[in-house]
Amino acid sequence: MEKIEREKYRTSSVVALLLGASTLVSAPASKPCALGYYAYCSWTPYSTLICPAIAGAILWIDRRRS
Numbered sequence: 001m002e003k004i005e006r007e008k009y010r011t012s013s014v015v016a017l018l019l020g021a022s023t024l025v026s027a028p029a030s031k032p033c034a035l036g037y038y039a040y041c042s043w044t045p046y047s048t049l050i051c052p053a054i055a056g057a058i059l060w061i062d063r064r065r066s
Contacts, residue, residue, distance in 0.1 A: 009062035013055040020051025 023041040033044035041047050
């Protein structure tokens with residue numbers, strides 16, 4: 001597999017992890033998240049788990065293709 005293609009997989013997984021971490025940041029919002037505080041994402045506990053799962057799936061696909 002080309003080096004550029006591997007970089008795309010790794011970059012995509014890092015972006016997914018950063019997006020998952022950003023859901024935990026508290027911010028002014030119209031309604032509280034499921035954990036009880038106001039955050040950027042009202043699905044905070046779920047999206048925080050989904051984003052790393054997506055990152056793991058991307059890395060798993062990268063390893064399977066190589």
